[in-house]
Amino acid sequence: MLFKYVPILRISILFGGCMKYAHGEFIITRCGDAVVTQAYGPWNKECVEHFVTEYRTIVEELFGKVWCSIVCVAGESLLIPDAEILLRARIEAMHPLGLTHIAVVLRDSTAKATTKAQLKRVYSGLNIEFTFVEAIEEAVSWAEQGGFTINSKNISSHLEKVASK
Secondary structure, X not given: OOEEEEEOOOOEEEEOOEEEEOOOEEEEEEEEOEEEEEEEEEEOHHHHHHHXXXXXXXXXXXXXXXXXXXXXXXXXXXXXXXXXXHHHHHHHHHHHXXXXXXXXXXXXXXXXXXXXXXXXXXXXXOOOEEEEEOOHHHHHHHHHHOOOOEOHHHHHHHHHHHHHO
């Protein structure tokens, strides 16, 4: 599967008799040794749960290999506290399966300083190398310098999908 676009601003999920709404959207694309995500925030725990399910589906064929993630954040790119805790746990679980590097593209975030501080808390201590950049081209270059093969056609297709959203 090349693309996964999931608008989940209004998906309701029943938990213990009360409705919980997933807030956030994402587009995930496999681009060689990289998984590229366009993330529109803010995100709550329900959004992270849905994202993790979709992300895992895309990266399963990379398990046992080394891969990286490039995450492009947009809007209020923030996580509420329980979403932050869950995301950290899920990223930690991906490391033994091969995730070793994460580049975060902050260009379209409206909360850059807060997002950067929050994601530093998420990624720190997980034995995953991470960086923050302003443009996807910088993220791709960083990943390639780290030895990853990035499929430029899939990157272009991902950006087209993001532009058409």
